[in-house]
Amino acid sequence: MSLKKFITRSFVLYIALIISAMLVSVWGYEYFIYSLDKQHKQFCLSILALHGLLTAVYGYVVFRLYTKLMAQQNKDTQLILERYQRAVEASQEAVWDWSLNDTEEVFFSEAYCANLGFTQEEFGTNQQAWRSRLIPEDREKIYQDVLRFIREGEGAYEKTYRMLHRDNSQRWIRSRGCLIRDSQGKPVRFIGIARDVTEQYATKVRLQQAEAVFESTREAVLITDHASNIVYVNPSFTRITGYSESEVLGRTPSLLKSNRHSKEFHRSMWADLNEKGMCSGELWNCHKNGELLRQYQTVKAIKSENGIVSHYVAVFSDISTTDNSLSELSFLSLYDPLTKLANRIHLSERLKISLESAINKQKNNALFIVGVDHFKNINESLGHSSGDQLLQDIALRLKEATQQASVLARIGGDEFALICESVTSAMDAVGVAERLIQACKAPFTLAENQVFISVSVGMCLYPFAGESVEEIMRNADSALHKAKDSGRETFAFYTAEMTEQANQRIRVASELRRALENEELDVHYQSVYELSGQKLVGCEALVRWNHPTQGPIAPNEFIPIAEESGLISALDAWVLNKACKQMQQWLAMEYDLKFVAVNLSSRSLSEEGLAEKVEATLKRNQLDARFLELEVTESTVMESPEGADAALCGLREIGIRLAIDDFGTGHSSLGRLKSLPVHKLKIDRSFITNLPSDNEDVAIVQAILALGASMGLDVQVEGIEQEEQVQFLQQCQCTLGQGYLLGRPVPADEFTALLAKTCKDK
Numbered sequence: 001m002s003l004k005k006f007i008t009r010s011f012v013l014y015i016a017l018i019i020s021a022m023l024v025s026v027w028g029y030e031y032f033i034y035s036l037d038k039q040h041k042q043f044c045l046s047i048l049a050l051h052g053l054l055t056a057v058y059g060y061v062v063f064r065l066y067t068k069l070m071a072q073q074n075k076d077t078q079l080i081l082e083r084y085q086r087a088v089e090a091s092q093e094a095v096w097d098w099s100l101n102d103t104e105e106v107f108f109s110e111a112y113c114a115n116l117g118f119t120q121e122e123f124g125t126n127q128q129a130w131r132s133r134l135i136p137e138d139r140e141k142i143y144q145d146v147l148r149f150i151r152e153g154e155g156a157y158e159k160t161y162r163m164l165h166r167d168n169s170q171r172w173i174r175s176r177g178c179l180i181r182d183s184q185g186k187p188v189r190f191i192g193i194a195r196d197v198t199e200q201y202a203t204k205v206r207l208q209q210a211e212a213v214f215e216s217t218r219e220a221v222l223i224t225d226h227a228s229n230i231v232y233v234n235p236s237f238t239r240i241t242g243y244s245e246s247e248v249l250g251r252t253p254s255l256l257k258s259n260r261h262s263k264e265f266h267r268s269m270w271a272d273l274n275e276k277g278m279c280s281g282e283l284w285n286c287h288k289n290g291e292l293l294r295q296y297q298t299v300k301a302i303k304s305e306n307g308i309v310s311h312y313v314a315v316f317s318d319i320s321t322t323d324n325s326l327s328e329l330s331f332l333s334l335y336d337p338l339t340k341l342a343n344r345i346h347l348s349e350r351l352k353i354s355l356e357s358a359i360n361k362q363k364n365n366a367l368f369i370v371g372v373d374h375f376k377n378i379n380e381s382l383g384h385s386s387g388d389q390l391l392q393d394i395a396l397r398l399k400e401a402t403q404q405a406s407v408l409a410r411i412g413g414d415e416f417a418l419i420c421e422s423v424t425s426a427m428d429a430v431g432v433a434e435r436l437i438q439a440c441k442a443p444f445t446l447a448e449n450q451v452f453i454s455v456s457v458g459m460c461l462y463p464f465a466g467e468s469v470e471e472i473m474r475n476a477d478s479a480l481h482k483a484k485d486s487g488r489e490t491f492a493f494y495t496a497e498m499t500e501q502a503n504q505r506i507r508v509a510s511e512l513r514r515a516l517e518n519e520e521l522d523v524h525y526q527s528v529y530e531l532s533g534q535k536l537v538g539c540e541a542l543v544r545w546n547h548p549t550q551g552p553i554a555p556n557e558f559i560p561i562a563e564e565s566g567l568i569s570a571l572d573a574w575v576l577n578k579a580c581k582q583m584q585q586w587l588a589m590e591y592d593l594k595f596v597a598v599n600l601s602s603r604s605l606s607e608e609g610l611a612e613k614v615e616a617t618l619k620r621n622q623l624d625a626r627f628l629e630l631e632v633t634e635s636t637v638m639e640s641p642e643g644a645d646a647a648l649c650g651l652r653e654i655g656i657r658l659a660i661d662d663f664g665t666g667h668s669s670l671g672r673l674k675s676l677p678v679h680k681l682k683i684d685r686s687f688i689t690n691l692p693s694d695n696e697d698v699a700i701v702q703a704i705l706a707l708g709a710s711m712g713l714d715v716q717v718e719g720i721e722q723e724e725q726v727q728f729l730q731q732c733q734c735t736l737g738q739g740y741l742l743g744r745p746v747p748a749d750e751f752t753a754l755l756a757k758t759c760k761d762k
Helices: 001-036 036-090 111-114 127-131 136-152 198-216 237-242 263-276 319-334 344-361 375-380 385-400 426-439 470-486 496-517 554-563 569-586 610-622 634-639 640-655 669-676 694-712 723-731 748-759
Strands: 092-099 106-108 158-162 170-181 189-195 220-225 231-235 278-286 294-301 309-318 367-373 407-410 417-421 444-446 450-453 457-462 491-493 522-530 533-546 551-553 593-598 628-633 655-663 681-683 714-718 737-738
Touching: 001 127, 001 231, 092 278, 106 127, 111 189, 136 158, 136 189, 158 294, 170 198, 220 237, 294 319, 294 344, 294 457, 319 344, 319 551, 344 367, 344 417, 344 470, 367 385, 367 426, 367 470, 367 628, 375 450, 385 407, 385 417, 385 426, 385 444, 426 457, 426 491, 444 554, 457 470, 457 737, 470 491, 496 569, 522 569, 522 748, 533 569, 533 737, 533 748, 551 554, 551 714, 554 569, 569 610, 569 628, 569 748, 593 655, 593 737, 610 628, 610 640, 628 634, 628 640, 628 748, 634 640, 634 655, 640 655, 681 694, 694 714
Parallel strands: 457 491, 533 593, 593 628, 628 655, 655 681, 681 714, 714 737
Antiparallel strands: 092 106, 092 189, 158 170, 170 189, 220 231, 220 309, 278 294, 294 309, 367 417, 367 457, 407 417, 444 450, 522 533, 522 737, 533 551
């Protein structure tokens, strides 16, 4: 009988006894009062006494039974709790219990805290204690998931997440729980269990990694159970043997037997496997189509903890293809895999033989290097697959145009070379170069697009202009660069003057490096005016080099050398530091100057951490970012759109003003311009020189001004040299201008004197 039923029934009987006692008492009293018979009175008193005694005895019995039943139930409850606790401990589950009242108190069991290396006192008893031990990058998401479940959750809660152990290692914890609600359905407790599944998670990751290895390896993998029934094969097994997974699962590896090995061979293999747990060696197997396969195979026995074999793992490769692979490697070592032409190594070997022959026969041979003009534009606009197709098509045309070439090779990304032993004079070489250029003039069809390209050709006659393979290659390459510098789609011979120019460039690069290290360079500043009021508002910092022996060297001479030699980034950083330092000095002198502009090369723009480096320079010179303007050319921005956007966004975030220099000379689209985080467009001087007489330049300038106004960008022109140009630009409401008419680049002290006259902040 349950405690509830016992109490209910006992209470009903007791009430009945009380009522009956009251009735008997009333009856007895009346009878006692109105009856004068002594025997009757004694009888009534006896009845009342007996009834009271029975009531008391029944109450005592009920009390004793109730006490005994309560003790038994408490004992049963304690037993159940002890069993539950032992069951939880045996299952390694940890318990948590969130109180959802205002206190936010949480109970974490001893096992829960121990899983993370804490005692219960150290761990804490609130939500923040749990939240603080979540991995920082996961913390907010996991906590919000719990709160969302408390507000909206139905059914069971289950999540796996990472927590920090006391030793700062990560633990994977899987929690399961549910909500306890009151009679109104409001959640009052959130209770559940947790388990440290770090080892299981690590095992899962290792299994995934092993599976990835099995799936991606070129070797075939076959796994059988202890009875040699196949339970797993990887994709390479299908590729090598021709059998699909469904065709072999459940069968034995004997379906691959070629019958070329004796029973003794197989007995020896199994003996090694049983004794050593592994065997390996060459054997012949059979492809599904009946073809024999020569393979190298390793088989390993997998044993359980009690030493009984549970599985066999076999890994084998098809070594019958090794000879083919060696032939392929030999081909790749001498030929270009894309065009199937000779590569640079093969060309060098053939050029060495040709040079020896030319010297022995005392005649000239010719080396031609062909470069595709603007090939990078094809990759950027149509993709690398179209670029590869174009190179293959060019190789075919060059081959058709040079039947007498002894060797045609691809020696670089977009460069080809050919050795012509039938060419003995400059006139013969010109004829071959013209045929090469003409062969590539017809349009190419790439991805259903007609593409027109051109090539440039550099030529070197040897041994007249080169007595070693390295010298001939270098001289022909120099000639190619000369052809490209001459306008492209042309050819050029190597000359001794070109070697002198190359040596001169090397000397200039070396001296420029020394000039940077010894602070031998200088920065000049060219004024920028507001055209409407002819007010000086800013300046552009321009590097100058006064060589100690050669005198002033023009920037268009040493800056390209700095770019080729890798010095341009250091040069940019040097100019930036000088300009920021000088601008801070002018501001401290209270000159009303809004900005100093500094040019940024494509190399600097592509460097990682550009924004951080510029910000450090500003802090070092105590200059506010709003006073610095960085200029990048339109072509620089287009070289690497994604990288340029990221770099410019980083610079803009720290408050630097950005300008697109030489605008109008590149090939950016309006959509591309809209996405750039810039403040200003600088119209290239080539559009200003013939203003206002040239109608085409007038239309271009007006269009750029309108474009800048519609996009909320400042527009600045450079190269102003005539008063008529200023008047025209003022009529067109152009904001800013610079040029020799307004002010030439001058050293810092002269520009300071100019500021003292025109820009003193009153």
